[in-house]
Amino acid sequence: xxxxxxxxxxxxxxxxxxxxxxxxxxxxxxxxxxxxxxxxxxxxxxxxxxxxxxxxxxxxxxxxxxxxxxxxxxxxxxxxxxxxxxxxxxxxxxxxxxxxxxxxxxxxxxxxxxxxxxxxxxxxxxxxxxxxxxxxxxxxxxxxxxxxxxxxxxxxxxxxxxxxxxxxxxxxxxxxxxxxxxxxxxxxxxxxxxxxxxxxxxxxx
Numbered sequence: 788x789x790x791x792x793x794x795x796x797x798x799x800x801x802x803x804x805x806x807x808x809x810x811x812x813x814x815x816x817x818x819x820x821x822x823x824x825x826x827x828x829x830x831x832x833x834x835x836x837x838x839x840x841x842x843x844x845x846x847x848x849x850x851x852x853x854x855x856x857x858x859x860x861x862x863x864x865x866x867x868x869x870x871x872x873x874x875x876x877x878x879x880x881x882x883x884x885x886x887x888x889x890x891x892x893x894x895x896x897x898x899x900x901x902x903x904x905x906x907x908x909x910x911x912x913x914x915x916x917x918x919x920x921x922x923x924x925x926x927x928x929x930x931x932x933x934x935x936x937x938x939x940x941x942x943x944x945x946x947x948x949x950x951x952x953x954x955x956x957x958x959x960x961x962x963x964x965x966x967x968x969x970x971x972x973x974x975x976x977x978x979x980x981x982x983x984x985x986x987x988x989x990x991x992x
Contacts, residue, residue, distance in 0.1 A: 791828050792828075793843070793862065794842075794846060794860070794864075795862075795939075796828075796846055796859070797827075797858065797859045797946060798826075798851065798858050799856060799857045800854065800855040802818055802819075802960075802962075805855065806962070809966070810964060810967045811966075813839065814829050814830075814842045814966065815829070815831050815964065815966060816828055816829050816842075816846070816964055817830055817962065818961070819946070819955060819960060819962075821945040822945055823945070826945075826949060826954075829846050830842075834966075843862045843863070846862070847862045848881070850880065856873050856875050857873065857874045857875065858871075861935045861938070861950060862935075863931045863950070868885065868886040870885075870886070871883045871901070872901050872909040880899060883898040883901050884901040886931065886934055887931075888929060903921060907942065910943065910944055912942055912943060920938065920941045922941075923938045923941050932950050935947075935950055
């Protein structure tokens with residue numbers, strides 16, 4: 788198997804639905820069935836130009852359809868740990884919290900904040916069992932990948948080893964799913980149209 792990126796998106800959906808969703812996106816990813824969840828692990832860059840070439844950022848920001856939620860994402864982007872959550876009752880924009888070495892947990896600008904109770908509830912954790920989650924988020928020292936792995940363990944979630952590629956390489960059910968060319972082309976057109984519109988607005992200011 789090829790090298791994977793430090794990111795895991797857990798979906799409350801079966802592998803078949805998850806496979807179809809990945810094909811409609813732009814990020815090549817491994818789809819891995821896990822107990823109670825299906826993991827999506829980015830496997831490489833997109834075929835798009837910047838800023839849409841960053842597979843982790845694109846995956847973290849991609850809205851998850853209601854039928855595939857709850858969705859919980861764990862990513863290391865530019866040395867910062869990012870945790871995202873989307874549940875059936877929330878709007879499409881994911882709630883997020885970040886963790887930075889030397890600083891600890893903080894909100895992510897531009898996204899609704901992900902609170903401790905919301906994160907625990909999304910993972911199916913009882914509110915009386917959040918002490919371990921609180922300790923991980925309150926820590927200021929550590930490595931982003933290791934912190935995310937500790938957080939996944941504290942949330943009683945599977946797939947922590949996939950953040951370092953270990954779980955993917957050892958899982959015989961992991962399947963590499965490539966995006967459909969039509970989906971990539973559509974995304975590229977929409978992104979291009981938006982870029983042209985922004986350029987026109989700047990010229991008219």
